[in-house]
Amino acid sequence: MCVNEESNGTAPAVQRPPPATPYHTVQDYISNVNSYKIIESTLREGEQFANSFFDTETKIRIAKALDSFGVDYIELTNPCSSEQSFQDCKAISSLGLKAKILTHVRCHMGDAKRAVEAGVDGVDLVIGTSSYLREYSHGKSMEMIQKTALEVISYLQSQNVEIRFSSEDSFRSDLVDILSLYKTVDRAGVHRVGIADTVGGATPRMTYDVVRTLRGVVSCDIECHFHDDTGCSVAGATHVDTSVLGIGERNGITPLGAFMARMVVTAPEYTKSKYNLKELKALETLVADAVEINIPFNNPVTGFCAFTHKAGIHAKAILANPSTYEILDPEIFGLSRYVSINSRITGWNAVRSRAEQLGLSMTDSQVKEVTAKIKQMADIRPLAIDDTDSILRSFHLELQQ
Amino acid sequence: MCVNEESNGTAPAVQRPPPATPYHTVQDYISNVNSYKIIESTLREGEQFANSFFDTETKIRIAKALDSFGVDYIELTNPCSSEQSFQDCKAISSLGLKAKILTHVRCHMGDAKRAVEAGVDGVDLVIGTSSYLREYSHGKSMEMIQKTALEVISYLQSQNVEIRFSSEDSFRSDLVDILSLYKTVDRAGVHRVGIADTVGGATPRMTYDVVRTLRGVVSCDIECHFHDDTGCSVAGATHVDTSVLGIGERNGITPLGAFMARMVVTAPEYTKSKYNLKELKALETLVADAVEINIPFNNPVTGFCAFTHKAGIHAKAILANPSTYEILDPEIFGLSRYVSINSRITGWNAVRSRAEQLGLSMTDSQVKEVTAKIKQMADIRPLAIDDTDSILRSFHLELQQ
Numbered sequence: 001m002c003v004n005e006e007s008n009g010t011a012p013a014v015q016r017p018p019p020a021t022p023y024h025t026v027q028d029y030i031s032n033v034n035s036y037k038i039i040e041s042t043l044r045e046g047e048q049f050a051n052s053f054f055d056t057e058t059k060i061r062i063a064k065a066l067d068s069f070g071v072d073y074i075e076l077t078n079p080c081s082s083e084q085s086f087q088d089c090k091a092i093s094s095l096g097l098k099a100k101i102l103t104h105v106r107c108h109m110g111d112a113k114r115a116v117e118a119g120v121d122g123v124d125l126v127i128g129t130s131s132y133l134r135e136y137s138h139g140k141s142m143e144m145i146q147k148t149a150l151e152v153i154s155y156l157q158s159q160n161v162e163i164r165f166s167s168e169d170s171f172r173s174d175l176v177d178i179l180s181l182y183k184t185v186d187r188a189g190v191h192r193v194g195i196a197d198t199v200g201g202a203t204p205r206m207t208y209d210v211v212r213t214l215r216g217v218v219s220c221d222i223e224c225h226f227h228d229d230t231g232c233s234v235a236g237a238t239h240v241d242t243s244v245l246g247i248g249e250r251n252g253i254t255p256l257g258a259f260m261a262r263m264v265v266t267a268p269e270y271t272k273s274k275y276n277l278k279e280l281k282a283l284e285t286l287v288a289d290a291v292e293i294n295i296p297f298n299n300p301v302t303g304f305c306a307f308t309h310k311a312g313i314h315a316k317a318i319l320a321n322p323s324t325y326e327i328l329d330p331e332i333f334g335l336s337r338y339v340s341i342n343s344r345i346t347g348w349n350a351v352r353s354r355a356e357q358l359g360l361s362m363t364d365s366q367v368k369e370v371t372a373k374i375k376q377m378a379d380i381r382p383l384a385i386d387d388t389d390s391i392l393r394s395f396h397l398e399l400q401q
Numbered sequence: 402m403c404v405n406e407e408s409n410g411t412a413p414a415v416q417r418p419p420p421a422t423p424y425h426t427v428q429d430y431i432s433n434v435n436s437y438k439i440i441e442s443t444l445r446e447g448e449q450f451a452n453s454f455f456d457t458e459t460k461i462r463i464a465k466a467l468d469s470f471g472v473d474y475i476e477l478t479n480p481c482s483s484e485q486s487f488q489d490c491k492a493i494s495s496l497g498l499k500a501k502i503l504t505h506v507r508c509h510m511g512d513a514k515r516a517v518e519a520g521v522d523g524v525d526l527v528i529g530t531s532s533y534l535r536e537y538s539h540g541k542s543m544e545m546i547q548k549t550a551l552e553v554i555s556y557l558q559s560q561n562v563e564i565r566f567s568s569e570d571s572f573r574s575d576l577v578d579i580l581s582l583y584k585t586v587d588r589a590g591v592h593r594v595g596i597a598d599t600v601g602g603a604t605p606r607m608t609y610d611v612v613r614t615l616r617g618v619v620s621c622d623i624e625c626h627f628h629d630d631t632g633c634s635v636a637g638a639t640h641v642d643t644s645v646l647g648i649g650e651r652n653g654i655t656p657l658g659a660f661m662a663r664m665v666v667t668a669p670e671y672t673k674s675k676y677n678l679k680e681l682k683a684l685e686t687l688v689a690d691a692v693e694i695n696i697p698f699n700n701p702v703t704g705f706c707a708f709t710h711k712a713g714i715h716a717k718a719i720l721a722n723p724s725t726y727e728i729l730d731p732e733i734f735g736l737s738r739y740v741s742i743n744s745r746i747t748g749w750n751a752v753r754s755r756a757e758q759l760g761l762s763m764t765d766s767q768v769k770e771v772t773a774k775i776k777q778m779a780d781i782r783p784l785a786i787d788d789t790d791s792i793l794r795s796f797h798l799e800l801q802q
Contacts, residue, residue, distance in 0.1 A: 050711060084745065199725075205605065208606065229662060249726075250710065262604075294695055297452075298653050305651060320537040321536075324534055325599065325600055343453075344482055344485065
């Protein structure tokens, strides 16, 4: 016999209340998830996205929206990229935003001086340290990298700006080389060191291992920059680089929205009190329009199907308690859930709920009967919500006649 | 002074060759990445996607394409969902595909019998074990769950089908409860036990911890099913559930393409020899058309920007050696890379390469001059490839006059 409705066991419901935080996590000694900071790079990494062309006005609108959302830092394109890049950097630095303004430059004295001229609050220095980049990009030895780094850092200190020093392609660099370099710049007094998975191939476990090792070597903050070539760009870290919708070079980096989804689960109080999560959708729409892309159907939080429930067994439980099949409450982001009943995999509990919404009163066995009709129809062709509503209404009408 | 071109250090290029595998991984004792299997669930989980309506013909086309791609298992919707679901399950089971055909059913005798009638090779049993699901969905105690499981398993063994037993919402279930249940079903002789992050909130580290613990408790295979609500659906595991483009309930599960991108890096030989990676794009296009969605701009591997390089510093190195900024070789998937020069963040090495492609011979200082013109123009408005080609051609013409 085939059980077409959801099962009803005979045991009483379990009395033990669900735990306050749904996922049982054991925090380890390096865990810092309750005070992470966002370094928002839509206006730097995002400018490297294939489709990006941000004029000054658009850049300013995006910067203001990011500031209103509550990001800690806004990172801008190197002012040496073009004259307009310099002017835009200057314009955004003088807006008086709450977020600190950073620019991301090569570890050159020339770039550093231009960054200071542009009036930023901080400078993100970067240099390639992998054998690939040392051979095929800048051709410098580790000794030369260290010497230049110390000169540039000393200059920036004299100018009172915040300093981040990062290797590029950190995961394909010699571990001892980069630890030695980070130790040197940490002693020289930088505010943060950065780890970058520039080509997007690190796994979460590699990231954890490198960050844990580095934590024992430097006393400054640690920033992480992850690319999404292999779908692993969201990995729990402390200072994290994001961009809106993840736009950036190639497949981009950690998306702000996905990171917020992750952190609302991992550190709900800090995340909800610090960031204006209800602005996420508007912020994403602003950037998507600016770079002329569609928001992916499966975008975390704001994709059209993120809060849509369809299978009967899911719908039944969601209607009783949304926590059964939702780790994120859509309300937090100013959104709502949708329980679909227009398919052959629906169940009678979902149909009963829809009938109640429509004010059609039926017994459970009548609901089961009309559910069978809906499934039969859905086997034949795709149903829209008004199709199923019609089936419900005409069934209800027949009952009354 | 502002350094507008990429730096040229004076040290000789580093002589040490890059390592054979770019990421240095230390495999641990439970690592099994060189013999993982794919349980492809587009025709089950994917049918729970908001937009899905697969008619029989479409299901058969998708099943054949998945089989040709080389997936190990194809999972189908519960034949109890509707009469057509049963017929489709029967039709696909009798196609004679290389992949094993599974169906995903509730841990009920009725469902199990219907699955066997449909002629599948294996049955994926699932039951909710979290306090949420036990209270709000089926209302069964752990003792009842265990008793029913053993009866259903014993029946399926008598029918000679492969058996997978999974808890639903495993990460919010009591760890001791599920370990005890898995130990019992392992002793009863199931082929696999499954861990499901049904609500999509587990982190990679939680997953690792649970799988490692379970590995010490059962001797059968271990399957993982990850939902993508918080952007963490790709986490290195052994038997992994995927769907094409990740379609499924809410935001879906591990996408087949993202998983392939990950595994081509982690286990290149096994992955390239086993799966027909050049069919990925056609397979994704088939499913995207069937459910009427666009392939996301940032889809791993096949998104339009996955292999586009834009920043000058990246383009220079990519032209010298693609491994500098690519963890995935697009060739493996039958795709090609694109180096964009139409922006203010381009560099003269990228422009020189484009000039060479166009057959326009110039000295380095002439290339730098025309690069400055391109950057100046790109500050004013978005440039298309033919715009920059025109700038190059007219500059070259002027040189010759």
